[in-house]
Amino acid sequence: MRFDSELAEIRFGAGLSPLLQPPESAGDMLERLKGEDEAARVFPVPRFDEAIAGARTFWQLKKERSQQEGKPGYKAADKAFTDFRRARNHARIGWHGQHLLRHVHTRDGFRERLVLFWADHFTAQGKNAALRVMAAPYAETVVRPHLAGRFEDLLIAAVTSPLMLHYLDQRNSAGPASWAAKRRKRLAGLNENLAREVLELHTLGVDGPYSQTDVRQLAELFTGLSFNAKDGFMFRPGMAEPGAETVLEKAYGGGKPELGQVLSALRDLARHPATARHIARKLAVYFTADVPDPELVDHMAARYQASDGGLMQVYAALLEHPAAWVPELRNVKPPFDFLASACRALAVPQARVARLKPGKLNRLLLAPLTPMGQRWEFSSGPDGWSEADTAWITPQALAARLRWTMAAPRQLLQDLPDPREFAEAALGTYANERVRFAARAAETRTEGVGLILSSPAFQRR
Helix, strand or coil, rough: CCCCCCHHHHHHHCCCCCCCHHHHHHHHHHHHHHCCCCCHHCCCCHHHHHHHHHHHHHHHHHHHHHHCCCCCCCHHHHHHHHHHHHHHHHHHHHHCCCCCCCCHHHCCCCHHHHHHHHHCCCCCCCCCCCCCCCCCCHHHHHHHHHHHCHHHHHHHHCCCCHHHHCCCCCCCCCCCCCCHHHCCCCCCCCCCHHHHHHHHHHHHCCCCCCHHHHHHHHHHHHEEEEEEEEEEEEEEEHHHHCCEEECCCEEHHHCCHHHHHHHHHHHHCCCCHHHHHHHHHHHHHHHHCCCHHHHHHHHHHHHHHCCCCCCHHHHHHHHHHHHHHHCCCCCCCCCCHHHHHHHCCCCCCHHHHHHHCCCHHHHHHHHHHHHCCCCCCCCCCCCCCCCCCCHHHHHHHHHHHHHHHHHHHHCCCCCCHHHHHHHHHHHHHHHHHHHHHHHHCCCCHHHHHHHHHHHHHHEEE
């Protein structure tokens, strides 16, 4: 296998930049991933435990407004609540700007791509106004610290996250024979959402070797997993189903309900051969093609099993296999990746994004993702965004991309680059003759840059 530095940055990284050199080798990519998370340090986003304090304030102000209904103090209480809610929304937009800047200025694009992958694999989002802004802090806390570790630790961090427990309605799931169920007749009862998604999406896969009985038993084992706004994650023994539960023919628990039995089951699921294959295939699809090379998947799955889910070993298996380096650019960039790689190719300065007021940042860099087909941080379900190219190649989505390429660059940069030079900066040797012709023939820099960014060559990786 011959290492191609430009292809490495296009396919496995954040895209080419005129200011930043692409990685020199696969080993270089892996070493950077093991090192300091420099982008997170330079462009900080709060961790979940910091951001949840805002949710507590939100609920408190909302309660105070409700208490003032019909009283003289209502107008002031309503203003305090409305102002805080607006500030929270502005904070979310600002976090998006930080996230985008990480992609634009990182020397570790492989890390940023992996963050996107795992945050989507473990999709979680707020379903009420107080928690609707928490996706970025969730990824900051659950995903980024575990990228180079074992899959089981990443799985446990996701499953025990308050946002995941909220999203999949696990917080109030109670065992039918639990102490809480006997004392409180209004409990909602057992909820299977989290158990089903852990088996179907997070570990074994939709075609994995499990049954509805396994879903039910795992759901009973998960009872007790909960959280509150003050303390975050907690295990509530009184909600847990007593006795042992059997998942994939292995019994867990039987004594006093405790968190350890849940964690043991998650570790076993993480090390299952079906999980190895499910994760290997998803990574291969994400980085290479909608229908990945079977030998690449086999190679990654074998490395996963041999390392007990050591993610660095799985990434190394991906980067060392010839099928990962086919020169043809096949996968279509999802909207965020497209927009971020465009800003990277344009070398949009940090100061320019930092100066944007929330409304302008939203209109220029966040809101356009929705007509492109990706309402940022709000996928249509727990299975996350589609990896199929057809999900992004629709007439409406392509029109939205074209509108953005023709309007946004001139608002992001004071002086646009010469299209001929920009074609080289954005695509390097992957700028084909059609791209070069468009760059030469463009009547204006705005038109030339827009045509390059909207070209099929730039849309794929």
